Amino acid sequence: MNAETSQAIWDRARRYQSVLVGQGALITDADVLQPAGTLLDLYGEDIRARTFTTQDPLRGEQMLRPDFTVPIVQQHMAFGAEPARYTYVGKVFRKQESDETRPTEFVQVGFEVFDGKDVAAADAEVFATFAGILAGVSVTPMTGDIGILRAAVIGLKTTERRRAALMRHLWRPRRFRALLDRFGAVTPTPAARTALLANPDPMATLPAVLGLRSKSEIALRIDALRADAAVDPISSFERDLLDALLKVRETAPNALASLRDISVDLPSISAAIDGLSRRLDALANRGIDVDALPFETAYGRTSMEYYDGFVFGFSSNAGLNIPPVATGGRYDALTVVLGGGTGVPAVGGVIRPDLVAYLEAAQ
Numbered sequence: 001m002n003a004e005t006s007q008a009i010w011d012r013a014r015r016y017q018s019v020l021v022g023q024g025a026l027i028t029d030a031d032v033l034q035p036a037g038t039l040l041d042l043y044g045e046d047i048r049a050r051t052f053t054t055q056d057p058l059r060g061e062q063m064l065r066p067d068f069t070v071p072i073v074q075q076h077m078a079f080g081a082e083p084a085r086y087t088y089v090g091k092v093f094r095k096q097e098s099d100e101t102r103p104t105e106f107v108q109v110g111f112e113v114f115d116g117k118d119v120a121a122a123d124a125e126v127f128a129t130f131a132g133i134l135a136g137v138s139v140t141p142m143t144g145d146i147g148i149l150r151a152a153v154i155g156l157k158t159t160e161r162r163r164a165a166l167m168r169h170l171w172r173p174r175r176f177r178a179l180l181d182r183f184g185a186v187t188p189t190p191a192a193r194t195a196l197l198a199n200p201d202p203m204a205t206l207p208a209v210l211g212l213r214s215k216s217e218i219a220l221r222i223d224a225l226r227a228d229a230a231v232d233p234i235s236s237f238e239r240d241l242l243d244a245l246l247k248v249r250e251t252a253p254n255a256l257a258s259l260r261d262i263s264v265d266l267p268s269i270s271a272a273i274d275g276l277s278r279r280l281d282a283l284a285n286r287g288i289d290v291d292a293l294p295f296e297t298a299y300g301r302t303s304m305e306y307y308d309g310f311v312f313g314f315s316s317n318a319g320l321n322i323p324p325v326a327t328g329g330r331y332d333a334l335t336v337v338l339g340g341g342t343g344v345p346a347v348g349g350v351i352r353p354d355l356v357a358y359l360e361a362a363q
């Protein structure tokens with residue numbers, strides 16, 4: 001699916017990067033080989049499964065960098081001073097499991113902004129920068145906000161354990177739905193579980209040969225299931241609110257109005273919605289046509305699991321079946337994890353020059 005030679009794609013990448021440098025971004029880089037271990041966990045299931053890993057005799061498990069954001073956050077938290085803007089050009093590596101025509105290594109041009117002075121303005125700056133680079137290319141933007149979804153789950157009137165389970169599965173829409181139905185007692189408890197919990201001494205019924213879990217882990221799990229079985233279901237009122245929230249998919253001003261309506265009954269999302277409102281103002285200040293800007297609450301739920309606020313993407317209009325040409329989002333919590341407890345508000349994104357070339361050739 002190459003529309004340009006590799007040389008032309010690198011040239012194009014550097015042209016895009018010069019726009020970012022013009023905006024005050026420092027050129028930076030990251031090693032191709034990154035320690036896999038705990039870093040790999042930060043990406044989430046999809047990227048974890050698609051990352052090439054290898055073994056180094058001294059350094060242990062290594063991965064071919066599946067993205068730049070994680071190593072750049074690490075560098076920034078170790079050596080950087082705020083505010084900072086960075087840009088990089090380089091290849092990332094991801095296995096393709098279903099579509100052989102998709103490359104397993106491709107060039108990204110990235111922009112990362114570490115600046116907590118005005119998060120709405122920083123979100124708008126990143127979005128508008130990519131929109132500017134893509135002016136004249138036929139793409140449609142999409143925006144979302146993982147922070148609204150997180151706030152909704154945090155606000156549910158249920159146990160901490162249930163909230164944590166839903167939060168963990170925020171990224172797997174089907175699993176999330178199944179959990180919500182279970183916690184809402186919409187789907188009945190599986191018969192085997194009911195039988196297990198009805199048994200006064202379930203540990204006595206364990207087979208002689210156990211699987212991966214130890215006896216004490218199984219006992220803990222049974223205790224947790226027992227405690228959970230005694231908890232009231234999440235009300236249909238709250239489940240309907242979550243459903244309504246997840247269905248919001250409109251132009252940004254309409255989405256804002258719908259979300260405000262929902263927040264009357266789900267006040268935990270109010271602060272996140274105020275943030276959305278400030279972001280829309282900041283985007284308008286940057287010349288973005290906010291009235292036509294699409295917003296979808298569920299957008300970004302299947303991508304990088306480090307996003308926790310604004311998310312965006314630019315996709316081809318035509319039915320070309322290619323991934324979005326530019327994507328990004330806010331990842332404040334990732335900076336806390338990699339900063340050893342102290343973080344800095346951060347947002348960024350990448351653009352793929354190969355895909356833009358392909359789109360332009362198809363236009």
Ligand SMILES: N[C@@H](Cc1c[nH]c[nH+]1)C(=O)O
Pocket residue numbers: 066067068069110111112304327328329330347348349350
């Ligand atoms: N690193 C992300 C894009 C991104 C950069 N900054 C924030 N998000 C990716 O490869 O999809």
